[in-house]
Structures are given as C-alpha cells and as structure tokens.
Amino acid sequence: MTSTRTTRRIIAVGSGKGGVGKSTLSANLAVSLARRGMRVGLIDADIYGPSQPRLLGAEGRKPTATDEKKLVPVQTEYGIGMLSMGQLVKPGQAIAWRGPMAGNALGQLIDADWGETETLIVDLPPGTGDVQLTMIQKYKPAGAVIVSTPQDLALIDARRAINLLTEADVPIIGLVENMAGYQCPECGAISDPFGTGGAEAAAQELGYDFLGRIPLELGIRTASDEGIPPAASGGPGADAFNAVAGKLTDWIAR
C-alpha cells in the first residue's frame, strides 16, 4: 500500500467555484497525457456532481472489485482507467452523504486497483470541504492545477482554493483560464461573455505559472455531452487542451 502510494503521483485539478470547466479540463488532460505515452488514471472526486462517466463515454459501466475488495477502474476507450462516484449510484439519484462519507469515498477511489498507473488526475469537487481536506491530509497531491473563468466571482473562489492547497504545502502547478473567447457562429467575431485575462492576471499577481486559456466553444460542449473528449479526437479546443497538457508534462518531468 505504502509503496504504491509513494510511486504514484497525484495531480489534483481544482477550482473554488463549480461550473468553470474543471471536469472537462481534467478529462482532456488525462487523455492528452495518455496520448503522450504516460500511464494515466482519472478519479472523479466530484462526489455530488460526478461528470466523468458522461465526459468519457462510460455511462452505465460499473467498476468491478478484486478479492481484496479494491475497486477495479473502468477502462475507457481513450487509454485511461477511470473511477467515479457516478458509477456507484443510479442516474438522477442524489448522493446524500455527509462529509465523512464523502471523505471515505475518496479513499476508496484512490486506494483502488490502479495497477501500473503512474499518474492519477483527480478531478476535485468545488470548494474547500471534506473531500479536499481528506485529500491533503491523507493523499497529498504532487501538485495542483487550478481552473477559473476570467470572472471576478470565480477568481475570488479560486484564491480560496489556492489558499487551502498552499497552506498544506501542495505545489500549485499553475492556473488555467476557461471560457475565455467565444466565437459568434454567425459572424465569427470573438467576444467574452465571462470577460478575459482575469486568470492570467491572477496567476501573475500570485506568482504562479499561467498554463493556458481554453476557449468557450460550442464544439467543446457538444463533444463533451457526447462523451468524446476533444483532446482524443483532435476536435474543437484540442490544441488548447494539448498545450496545457504539454506544460503539465514539463512540470512532471522537471
């Protein structure tokens, strides 16, 4: 147990606020790293809003368990294993768990039968609650990627998430700005419903690397809803996701 934990590196993907694209980024980073030849697993730790089964086209597939009662990750068609709370409950059913149960669930997902997996991407829930606290106390990540939209309100929450991680000595790998730049399908003009540049400015101010900008693109949303991560198919936004994954690969190799 101890040896697998020390050899396997956990990269947390976090945000203060929900709905900023954390799960979509996590899925595409995992796929992009796998395409670079890394052995990658993805954990959907967003206990109350698990999105990875949908994002990776694995809805309805249930993980099995080993004789030692460890969960066996579902193998997706994108070369990565995945475990999500969404696989353990029925669609439409609320995961009405108080904090300690959520913390325990995280443990089950991380202490699963991850085999040869070297890098575990953990898609955190929004906020700074039980899952985050259990993670930093029991499964300390090698580093964390922080996602935000450029909007002030999202950046306020991102700072809180960064604060929690840095107080626990988790290195901040850098910030990603999501939903910047929307191209009008009619005239092609680019505008910014959520503003632009806020996350890059925050990264600079706080002294962290800026890892890149993901556009707000219709195609990313439709591909995601269909379970096809753009990074797997060279689809819309693939370049942006791959650029962030490249910086993450550099960080891991450094």
Next chain:
Amino acid sequence: MTSTRTTRRIIAVGSGKGGVGKSTLSANLAVSLARRGMRVGLIDADIYGPSQPRLLGAEGRKPTATDEKKLVPVQTEYGIGMLSMGQLVKPGQAIAWRGPMAGNALGQLIDADWGETETLIVDLPPGTGDVQLTMIQKYKPAGAVIVSTPQDLALIDARRAINLLTEADVPIIGLVENMAGYQCPECGAISDPFGTGGAEAAAQELGYDFLGRIPLELGIRTASDEGIPPAASGGPGADAFNAVAGKLTDWIAR
C-alpha cells in the same frame, strides 16, 4: 424560536452543479420581491464559495450580534437584509470546514435576528451534501427553485438535487434555465454556447413548472461583478429576473 421559524417562509434556490448562476438568480429574486413590497432576507449558504457580498455590493461589511449572540443581518442598499459566510472570513482565505461545521454555520445564518422578515431566500451550495441535509432536516423550506444551464451535464446534476428535495417532501416551485441565448456584441446574432431549451424540457418531463429563461448577457456579468443586481436598476436581464420573481410571488400567494 419556534414561532419565528413557523411564520417565516424559506425559499431555497438550488442547483446540482455550481457555476450555473444560482447566486445571481438568488440575489435578483430577493431584490425583485423586495421591490414588490415583500419583506425579504437573503442567506448565502454557499459555504465554500460565498458570492452574495460581492453581488450585493456589501463586501467587507460585517454583521453584528445581539446580546443573545444572534447575528444581525447586514442591510444592503437594495432593501434586503443579508447574511453570508463570506462576511465572517477574510477574502482569499479558504473556509476549510468539514461538513458538521458547515451544517452548524447554516443554523447560525438562519437562526439570526431576522426581525420582520417574512421570506428568506436561501442560496444553497451546489450538490447534495451537509448544508442541504441540515436544511431539509432542520429548516425545511416551503419550496425550492432549481436553476440549471441547458447543458446535459448540468441537467444530470439538477435531477440529483431535485431527487434529494422531493424525497424530503420539499415542493419544487419550478425550474429556471440560465445562460441560454448569447447575443453577439458585434452582429447581434443570438447563439447558445450552452445549448437551449434543456431545462424547459426537463421541467416538462419531470412535471414541474418552468419559471423562465435568463439570457447569458455580458451586462449581467459586469453588473454582478460590480455589486449592482440588474433587478434593482432595470439593468440588463432585469425583465427576465422580474418575470421569474413574478411567478415566485404567485406561488407564494397561492
């Protein structure tokens, strides 16, 4: 204590997923109801990402306490009292609380010195965790408004939130679709980065009222970041917010 609880009505505003505009809707509903002459208070129960101090232009203002150690809501310039976890911690500092503390905090906010307030709008955090469970067990709302974007992923989570509330016999007042219809500032064409119609279809399928659609509008975001709720100023999106508030008023009066 018991008498104030029974005479004061709690309206919960919830979503499964974060970042769907729940806080912006809550603020504007509260302001719109107050402008109709109702005595309204607003509780920001989004413990890990409190947004109401910013949305209502009350950042940095701290609630006082009565001799009985009850919190006294901050009076905003929009005719509503407000209490938020954001008022009790420093900006940028994480609220690193496990679930039981979050549940207790909700109690402090609800059992505050709300005076003549008849209707308390409670802006819930995303998910179905401790705050939601404490609310339905100890401070059962008269009804709940559910917000979602039209995107499949957001609707999946909305169903989970509805499931939790209906299992606890909390009436669902209806669904609101947010971020539908974005107008290109260049050519005026309207497109749908997050899709459209999904929440209305879900309301119909589940047999709930559809309360209205809030557009994705640059002006709503900038006014919100500046602490000026559009419903207070007749600003962008005001008509859409007021239409939802009208349906909520009808529901309350019925």
